[in-house]
Structures are given as C-alpha cells and as structure tokens.
Amino acid sequence: MFDEKDLLIEARHVTRRFPTNDGRLLTACNDVNLKFYKGKTLGIVGESGCGKSTFMRFMVWLDTPTEGEIFFHGKDITKMKGAELHENRQHIQMVFQDPSTSFNPKMKIKEIVCEPLLNFNRISSSEVDAKARELLELVELPGDFADRYPHNMSGGQRQRVAIARAIALEPEFIVMDEATSALDVSVQKTVIELITRLQREKNIAIGFIAHDLGLIESFAHQVAVMYLGNIVEVMPGEGLSDICCHPYSRALLNSVFDLKMDFSQKIKAIEGEPPSPLDLPQGCPFSNRCPDCVDDCHHTKPTLTEVAPGHLVACHCCAR
Amino acid sequence: MSLLEIKDVDISYGKNLTVKKVSMSLEKGEICSIVGESGSGKTTVIRAAMGLLPGGGRVSAGSITYDGMDLLGLTHEQWRELRGHDISMIFQDSGAMMNQTRLIGDSYVEYIRTHEDISKEDAWAKGIEMIERMRLPDGDRIMRSYPFQLSGGQRQRVGIAMGMTYQPKLLLADEPTSALDVTTQAQIVRQFMELRDEYGTSIIIVTHNLGVAAYMGDKIVVMKHGEVVDRGEREYILHESTNPYTKLLLDAVPTLGGKRYV
Numbered sequence: 001m002f003d004e005k006d007l008l009i010e011a012r013h014v015t016r017r018f019p020t021n022d023g024r025l026l027t028a029c030n031d032v033n034l035k036f037y038k039g040k041t042l043g044i045v046g047e048s049g050c051g052k053s054t055f056m057r058f059m060v061w062l063d064t065p066t067e068g069e070i071f072f073h074g075k076d077i078t079k080m081k082g083a084e085l086h087e088n089r090q091h092i093q094m095v096f097q098d099p100s101t102s103f104n105p106k107m108k109i110k111e112i113v114c115e116p117l118l119n120f121n122r123i124s125s126s127e128v129d130a131k132a133r134e135l136l137e138l139v140e141l142p143g144d145f146a147d148r149y150p151h152n153m154s155g156g157q158r159q160r161v162a163i164a165r166a167i168a169l170e171p172e173f174i175v176m177d178e179a180t181s182a183l184d185v186s187v188q189k190t191v192i193e194l195i196t197r198l199q200r201e202k203n204i205a206i207g208f209i210a211h212d213l214g215l216i217e218s219f220a221h222q223v224a225v226m227y228l229g230n231i232v233e234v235m236p237g238e239g240l241s242d243i244c245c246h247p248y249s250r251a252l253l254n255s256v257f258d259l260k261m262d263f264s265q266k267i268k269a270i271e272g273e274p275p276s277p278l279d280l281p282q283g284c285p286f287s288n289r290c291p292d293c294v295d296d297c298h299h300t301k302p303t304l305t306e307v308a309p310g311h312l313v314a315c316h317c318c319a320r
Numbered sequence: 321m322s323l324l325e326i327k328d329v330d331i332s333y334g335k336n337l338t339v340k341k342v343s344m345s346l347e348k349g350e351i352c353s354i355v356g357e358s359g360s361g362k363t364t365v366i367r368a369a370m371g372l373l374p375g376g377g378r379v380s381a382g383s384i385t386y387d388g389m390d391l392l393g394l395t396h397e398q399w400r401e402l403r404g405h406d407i408s409m410i411f412q413d414s415g416a417m418m419n420q421t422r423l424i425g426d427s428y429v430e431y432i433r434t435h436e437d438i439s440k441e442d443a444w445a446k447g448i449e450m451i452e453r454m455r456l457p458d459g460d461r462i463m464r465s466y467p468f469q470l471s472g473g474q475r476q477r478v479g480i481a482m483g484m485t486y487q488p489k490l491l492l493a494d495e496p497t498s499a500l501d502v503t504t505q506a507q508i509v510r511q512f513m514e515l516r517d518e519y520g521t522s523i524i525i526v527t528h529n530l531g532v533a534a535y536m537g538d539k540i541v542v543m544k545h546g547e548v549v550d551r552g553e554r555e556y557i558l559h560e561s562t563n564p565y566t567k568l569l570l571d572a573v574p575t576l577g578g579k580r581y582v
Contacts, residue, residue, distance in 0.1 A: 041582070047501040048472075155358070184357040184528060189572035196581040211502055214531075214574040219581040241576040255506035257531025258576050259558060266513070267535065269506035273471055 002037040002221075002310075008172060008205045009036040009059065014068035016054055026277050028054040029065065030229040033304070036173060039203040043220035043237060045210055045252065047274060051229040052209050056175045059207065060094045061085065072173075090120050093166040097178040099158035103150040109136070110146035113164045120169065135164040139194060156187035160194065167198060173205045180215070192219055214256050217241065222310065225249045228274055228285040231304065234312040243311060245318040247290045284316065292317050321388055323348050323522050324369065324490055329382035331364055331373065331546075337380070339364050339546045348489070349520040351512075353537030355530055355569070361546040362526045366492045369524075370409050371399050386490065405435055408488040412495040414479020415467035424470075424478055425463030431482060450481040454511060473504035480511060484519075491515070493525045497532060509536060530573045534558060542566050 016029040028051045036042050044052045057063045058070055058078065069076045072088065080088060093116070096102040103112050110132035117123045123131050133143035139160040150158055159179060166174050176195070180188040196219050199206060210216045216223055220237035225246060233246040241253055251270040272289050281287055287297040296316045304312040322345040331339035339361040346352050354362040367373050369384055371391065384391045386407065394402070403409075411417050418427045425447060432443040448459035454477045456462055467475060476496060483491060493512070497505040509532060515521045527533050533540055540557040542550040542565065550563040557566060 047503060185530065186357065186568055186572040189574075192581055199582075212574065213502070214576050214578070217576060218574045218579060221582065238580065239577070252502060253576070255502040256576060257506075257509070257529065257535045259531060259534055259570065259573055260575055260578075261531075261535065263535055263554070267506045267510050269510055270503055271507070273473060273504070 002035075002040060006038040006040075007035055008038050008072070010071045011035075011055070011058075012069045012071070014055065014058065014065045014070060016051070016058075016063070017066045020278065024278055027229050027280065028277065032068070032226075032229075032231055034224055034231065034234070036205045036207060037221075038172070038205055039199060040221040041199065041206040041208055041219060041237070043208045043210055043216035043223040044226055045213055045216055045223060046226035047211065049274065049277065050226045051277075052226050053177055054229075055226075056094075056177060056207055056209055059092055059173065059175050061089065090116070090169040091171050092173045092175070093169060093171040094175040094177065095159070095162045095166050095179045098182050099155055099162050100150070100182075102162055103158070105150055107149075108146070109148050109150065109153075109161055112150070113146075113161060113168055116165060116169050122169070131168075135168055136161075138167070138198070139164045140190075154187075156183050156191065159183060159187075159191055163191075163194065163198070167202065167204070170202065171204065173207070176206060176208045178209050178211070181210070181212070188215070195219070212256070213240065213252055214258060225252065228277055228280060230285050230314065231312075232286065232314045234304065234310075236310050243308070245307070246286075246313050246315050247292050247317070248286050251289075284314075322346060323350075323387060324524075325383075325385045326365070326369065327383045327385075329365070329368065329384060330380045331361070331368055331377060332380045333377045337546070338377075339368075341382070342543075342546075342548050343382075344541055344548070344551065346490070346522050346524060348522055349516060350538050351516060351523045351525065351536050352539045352541060353533035354524065354526045354541045354543060355528065355533045356543035357528065359545075360543040362543050363494050364546075365543075366409075366494060366524055366526055370403065370407060370492055372409070400434075404431065404483075404488075405486045406488050407490045407492065408483035408486075410476075410479050410483050410491065410493040410496045413472070413475065413499050414482075415470065415472075415475035417479070418467045420467055422466075423463065424465055424467060428463065428478075428482060432485060435486060446485070447481075450485050451478060454478075454481040454484075455507075456481070471504075472500050473507065476500065476504075476508055477511070480508070480515075484515060484521075487519050487521070489520075489522060491521050491523045493523060495527055496525065498527065498529070505532070512536060530569060542569065 011034045014032040017025045017027050020026055032055055046052050058065050064078050070078050113132050113135045114128045132146040136143050136145055141160050180191050217240045223237050224231050225233040227248050233249050254268040270289050283299050283301055284297040287293050302314045302316050304314045306312050324346040326344050329342045342365055356362045368379050428447040429443040447463055451459035451462050456477050497508050525536055544565055550566045
C-alpha cells in the first residue's frame with residue numbers, strides 16, 4: 001500500500017515478557033510485526049493493558065523487547081549502545097499523554113524546548129532565546145511564552161510545548177502516546193490539525209496511540225488494532241469503519257458514541273473484560289468474548305492474513 | 321413540579337464567583353447531560369445540588385429545590401437522610417471514594433447500615449445482590465476485594481451498585497466514564513440507561529464526551545466559563561442550535577467516516 005522505499009522503521013517478531021513476582025511470565029507484546037513509513041501516521045488502538053504503549057516504548061529506548069528486532073534505516077535499534085545509541089536518539093522523539101507531568105516544573109519553557117538541541121550541540125546557549133521563539137511560533141504559540149513556567153499554561157498549550165520539544169531536533173519519527181486524550185475536544189481538534197500540518201511540512205512518521213477510533217480514523221494512514229499483546233488487524237485508516245472486519249475491531253467501533261448514531265438503538269457493547277495476560281486463552285486471544293467464535297478458535301491461534309491490499313486480519317472467520 | 325429545580329444559582333469560592341446564574345430543571349425519569357470544557361463549572365453545579373461543594377465554596381444566590389424541598393436550608397442531619405437514599409452521586413473513579421485499606425464489602429456494609437437498621441450479615445447479602453445486579457459476576461469475591469484489586473470498569477460498577485442500593489430518585493454522575501476504555505464506557509452507559517428504564521431514576525450526567533452526552537441526554541445543557549450558554553432538547557442542540565460555542569464543540573468531535581485531516 002505504501003512505497004517500500006519510504007520504509008523507515010520495521011518491527012519484526014517483537015515480543016516482550018515481564019517476569020512476575022510469583023515466577024510466571026506476563027506477555028505484554030506477542031510477536032508484533034509493524035512497519036512505519038516516512039510522512040505517514042500509524043495509529044495503534046486497543047483497550048488499556050493491550051500492550052500498545054509497551055510496544056511504542058521500544059522505539060524510544062525506554063524499554064527493550066525480550067525477542068525480536070526493530071530496524072531503523074536497516075539497523076537493529078534494540079542492540080544499539082553507547083555513542084551510536086546517543087546519536088540515534090535524536091531521530092526518534094516522543095510526546096507523552098499527560099502534558100502536566102512530562103516537564104520539569106522548575107524549567108522555563110525555553111529551557112524545555114531547547115534542551116534536546118543543547119544536548120546534541122545543535123545550538124549554543126546564547127541562541128536559546130531566539131530558537132525557543134521560533135519553535136513556539138511553529139506550534140502556534142506566542143513567542144513570549146518562552147519565559148513562562150509549565151504551570152502557567154493550559155493543558156492544550158502545554159501539549160503544544162511538548163510537540164515543539166519533540167520536533168526541535170527535526171526527528172524522522174515521533175511517538176505520540178495518547179497525546180490528545182487529556183485535552184478537551186475543541187483543543188484536541190486544534191492539536192490534531194497542528195500535528196498533521198507539521199507532518200506534511202517535515203515529512204515526519206508518527207506512531208499514534210489512541211483508544212478513540214473516531215479520532216484515529218480522522219488522521220491515520222494506517223491503523224493497527226491490538227488485543228492482549230497481539231496485533232489482530234492492520235488496515236488503511238481511510239474508511240476504516242467500512243472495511244474493518246475483525247470482531248474485536250468491530251466491537252471497538254460499536255462502542256464509539258458518535259454524534260451521527262441512532263440514539264434510539266441500544267449501544268452494542270461486548271460483555272466482560274479482557275482475560276489476564278498471565279493466562280492467555282489457548283487459540284485466539286479474543287475467543288472468550290467473541291460473538292462469532294467457532295470451534296476452531298479455541299484450539300488454533302489465527303495468524304495475520306492479507307484479505308485486501310494493506311489489510312491484514314488475524315481471525316479464522318474473516319480470513320475465509 | 322420538577323424533581324430538581326436549580327434556579328439562578330451563583331456559586332462562589334471566597335470572593336470569586338465561579339458559577340453565574342445557572343438554572344435548570346429535571347423531571348422524573350429524565351436524563352440531562354451537562355457538557356463543557358474543563359473549568360466550565362459543570363461539576364460545581366452538581367456538587368452544589370448534592371451539598372458537597374469543597375471547602376470555601378458556597379451557593380451565594382438562587383435556590384435549589386428537590387421534590388419541593390429547599391436543599392440549601394437543610395441541616396447536616398437532613399442531608400444525611402437524603403444523600404445516598406434519595407440522591408446519589410457517582411464519581412469519576414468510584415475506587416477513590418472508598419477507603420483503600422478496607423474491603424469493599426466493609427465500606428458497603430457501613431453504608432447500608434447508616435441508612436437502614438439491619439444486621440451485618442443481611443447488609444453483606446444485600447451488597448452482593450446489588451453488585452450482581454450490576455452484572456458483576458461473583459459478588460462475594462468483589463465484596464472481599466480491596467478497591468485497588470479491581471479494574472476501572474469493575475470499580476465503577478461497584479460505585480453504581482452502591483449509589484443504586486436505595487433506588488434513589490435522582491442520580492448525579494460526575495464524568496462516570498471518562499477514566500474507562502471505550503468498550504467499558506459503552507457497558508457502563510448501557511447500565512445507566514437500564515437504571516432509568518427499570519427504576520425511573522432521573523439522572524444528571526456531567527461529561528466532556530459529547531457523544532455520550534448526546535446518547536444519554538434527553539436534554540443537554542452547554543456550559544462555558546461558569547455560565548449556561550445553550551440548552552435544549554437533544555435534537556435542538558445537535559441540529560438546530562445557532563449558538564456559536566455549541567457549534568464549535570460539535571464540530572470538534574471526531575465522527576466515524578467524517579472529516580479527514582490527511
């Protein structure tokens with residue numbers, strides 16, 4: 001679906017297991033294969049605890065996978081160390097969910113946005129004022145904010161500062177972990193507009209974690225749905241609501257309260273909660289909640305199968 | 321006569337007037353959604369109706385009547401009778417309202433025995449019955465758990481079970497689904513709708529999720545900077561209202577198959 005020469009990051013068979021106190025293993029990510037392309041957004045959706053943040057944290061070296069490789073420009077980033085790792089950090093940046101806790105409260109905004117630049121000796125300390133103004137204006141904030149402290153700003157403004165900090169090094173890839181879920185809808189809209197504009201201008205690849213399918217559909221080029229550490233569906237973002245076919249994706253979609261929905265209909269929510277990742281069901285991870293579950297689902301785990309160009313599904317029923 | 325009538329209410333913290341001239345009324349069995357951005361005063365309004373304004377906050381003008389009774393003049397004793405019995409509140413995270421070092425069952429039994437003269441065993445059984453009615457399997461296990469051992473959705477169901485124990489006529493819900501996943505949110509919203517259908521409970525839901533507000537609310541009240549800027553039946557707010565702020569909010573909600581930015 002995308003041009004393979006624009007391939008930027010490729011995760012191959014990435015698995016992460018955490019040992020628990022009683023000696024068992026918790027599988028947070030199970031054999032995840034995903035590709036990120038230049039200038040494109042990959043949205044990852046799923047319920048809390050499905051492993052979407054765990055996976056994205058590998059990209060910024062906040063954690064390393066137990067198994068598997070992540071290739072960035074043909075090099076496995078999970079094996080990088082020392083100077084090479086330091087050098088590569090500037091190409092991949094991150095925006096966190098809660099803008100009120102992702103800054104040092106005692107640093108001024110100009111120090112916050114320019115810290116990455118100073119770390120990599122891109123500017124000298126005498127240039128901080130001018131550069132901070134420039135970066136703030138890029139994210140549509142007044143340049144005077146440079147001398148403020150984070151607590152003097154609203155949530156939306158702080159998230160813009162977080163974006164300014166992330167783009168300061170002109171990275172090729174930005175991870176956004178629920179970057180808009182702490183914001184009001186009207187603010188969320190302007191932040192999404194900002195992100196997509198910067199992406200167009202600077203050709204940045206974005207990995208965006210969300211749980212709102214309506215939001216992700218509005219700006220992602222591809223969307224991956226995760227459930228219990230497994231990717232269950234990968235599809236193009238455009239027209240997602242018409243093409244998604246995995247029962248879990250459909251369940252997520254049916255749970256969205258849309259302004260255009262028929263309010264007289266009962267909302268179709270799937271029952272129950274995901275099973276504990278400590279004892280995964282045999283076969284399909286979704287089998288115990290799935291409305292279309294067949295006998296096969298309890299025994300064999302479905303693998304991702306291509307049903308249309310750029311559309312992969314791991315489901316016994318859909319693949320047929 | 322309306323079940324709840326809020327009339328020209330001003331609420332101030334110290335000298336700061338935070339909520340200005342808010343009026344709304346709620347009939348029996350009706351659901352009203354209050355929407356607005358953070359800091360618009362929507363939570364403050366329902367806290368005032370519950371007599372639970374945090375320290376320093378007070379209703380400085382106007383009146384709030386419930387079933388013909390003036391709520392602002394109630395004594396502590398009268399409030400205790402009313403709260404949890406006639407009027408209940410569900411918070412954003414029901415786990416946080418419980419004592420973290422006590423079993424859920426112990427908190428629940430204490431709550432029941434405050435309102436009713438029954439034995440601990442009977443109160444425990446009543447707790448289990450209510451929890452299971454909220455579609456939580458194995459009520460006894462839930463009663464024997466600590467709040468932090470349950471998932472967000474389970475905690476919220478326990479909160480609703482507690483709030484519904486005495487089948488209150490009025491339920492005030494403050495962002496009850498904001499901390500939940502979309503699938504759990506849908507389950508909880510469905511539960512609220514069933515409460516109304518089964519018991520005729522009137523509900524005021526405060527939320528910033530316009531989708532939820534529109535799905536649940538017969539009426540919608542839009543607040544901004546402590547004032548009501550728009551109000552009306554759901555259909556009016558969604559399709560006919562000409563208020564620029566309402567339109568701005570509605571326009572910002574991402575819809576499936578709607579506008580794409582790329």
